[in-house]
Amino acid sequence: MPPEAHKGRGAVSRIAGRFEKSLVELSDEESHDRAAQAPVTELRAMQAGRIISKNTSPDVPFDRSINPYQGCEHGCVYCYARPSHSYLDLSPGLDFETRIFYKPNAVERLIEEWEKPGYECRPITIGANTDPYQPAEKKLGITRRLLEAFLQHRHPVSLISKGGLMSRDLDLIEELASRNLCSVAISVPTMDRSLKRLLEPRVPSAEIRMKLIEQLAGAGVPTSLLMAPIIPAVNDREIETIVAEAARRGINHATYIFLRLPHEVRDIFVEWLETHMPDRAAHVMSLVRQASGGRDYDNRFGVRQRGRGPYAELIQKRFKAACRKHGLEAGKYKNRLDCSQFSRPGQKQLALEFY
Numbered sequence: 001m002p003p004e005a006h007k008g009r010g011a012v013s014r015i016a017g018r019f020e021k022s023l024v025e026l027s028d029e030e031s032h033d034r035a036a037q038a039p040v041t042e043l044r045a046m047q048a049g050r051i052i053s054k055n056t057s058p059d060v061p062f063d064r065s066i067n068p069y070q071g072c073e074h075g076c077v078y079c080y081a082r083p084s085h086s087y088l089d090l091s092p093g094l095d096f097e098t099r100i101f102y103k104p105n106a107v108e109r110l111i112e113e114w115e116k117p118g119y120e121c122r123p124i125t126i127g128a129n130t131d132p133y134q135p136a137e138k139k140l141g142i143t144r145r146l147l148e149a150f151l152q153h154r155h156p157v158s159l160i161s162k163g164g165l166m167s168r169d170l171d172l173i174e175e176l177a178s179r180n181l182c183s184v185a186i187s188v189p190t191m192d193r194s195l196k197r198l199l200e201p202r203v204p205s206a207e208i209r210m211k212l213i214e215q216l217a218g219a220g221v222p223t224s225l226l227m228a229p230i231i232p233a234v235n236d237r238e239i240e241t242i243v244a245e246a247a248r249r250g251i252n253h254a255t256y257i258f259l260r261l262p263h264e265v266r267d268i269f270v271e272w273l274e275t276h277m278p279d280r281a282a283h284v285m286s287l288v289r290q291a292s293g294g295r296d297y298d299n300r301f302g303v304r305q306r307g308r309g310p311y312a313e314l315i316q317k318r319f320k321a322a323c324r325k326h327g328l329e330a331g332k333y334k335n336r337l338d339c340s341q342f343s344r345p346g347q348k349q350l351a352l353e354f355y
Contacts, residue, residue, distance in 0.1 A: 008075070009201060010075035011082075011097065068146065069100055077268060134202075195234070
């Protein structure tokens with residue numbers, strides 16, 4: 001099916017996943033009918049076997065994370081989590097943002113992990129891949145129930161999101177932060193409303209996210225700006241503007257990620273460029289390659305999130321200068337949350353029974 005923009009969706013096609021062995025060819029009439037249909041969001045339950053994911057990447061400032069959802073209705077065309085839908089025999093394109101899987105047993109699995117005698121308390125990040133405050137959360141409330149468990153058991157947690165729904169949970173986040181058990185990173189890659197509608201169509205406006213930053217910072221929550229991703233010739237001109245506005249709203253730290261194009265994301269992004277910005281598509285990809293050693297994507301640790309070469313160095317210098325101007329700490333976030341307060345589930349009850 002030929003690429004075609006759909007209102008409220010980021011990807012412009014159901015590009016095949018890298019594990020698909022056979023493709024279904026549609027007739028011209030079927031192709032036209034399919035393209036004319038607005039993709040509808042479907043929510044499906046997915047029982048989690050385990051809920052805590054671990055990583056050893058030196059690029060990532062945490063080694064444990066939870067994703068209550070797989071797939072994300074926000075529809076950010078650049079999302080590096082898109083290839084995960086290939087493991088479900090679904091398209092990392094439109095399927096990723098329309099077929100959303102949620103984990104109804106997330107809290108139960110988390111408690112099971114905490115109950116294990118050998119469990120070591122270390123900060124856990126919610127939202128490392130897909131957004132924990134995407135639209136489905138308003139109905140399902142999985143992220144809120146997870147936060148309630150973190151508070152009850154005094155376990156440190158970090159949140160990464162671009163969803164304004166986080167303000168609903170400010171009561172829990174504020175109480176966690178007052179005990180040095182919570183930090184938050186809010187992603188804002190553009191302040192341009194027209195660009196946002198194309199780049200991340202179902203994400204709340206930048207103004208809503210800036211107000212959320214102000215709320216969080218005003219409540220004493222350690223709050224960081226995440227400008228992710230920086231895309232050459234698309235939003236790189238906004239670096240200074242976004243940093244200045246976030247600083248005005250009260251953040252104390254800022255970092256960025258250069259555009260990442262792993263696996264199918266490369267083709268999804270190029271389709272999007274050619275559909276929405278045909279006049280500069282070749283220029284954008286030329287700059288991406290300049291920052292990736294002549295390739296579309298350099299996946300090596302230490303390079304994949306920052307790029308390399310003169311253009312990438314210029315971006316880094318501009319970002320650091322903007323942070324320095326506004327008195328912000330820049331670079332990798334240093335997690336200073338307290339792990340000493342953790343109360344293992346069942347620990348107190350067992351102690352009382354023994355007594």
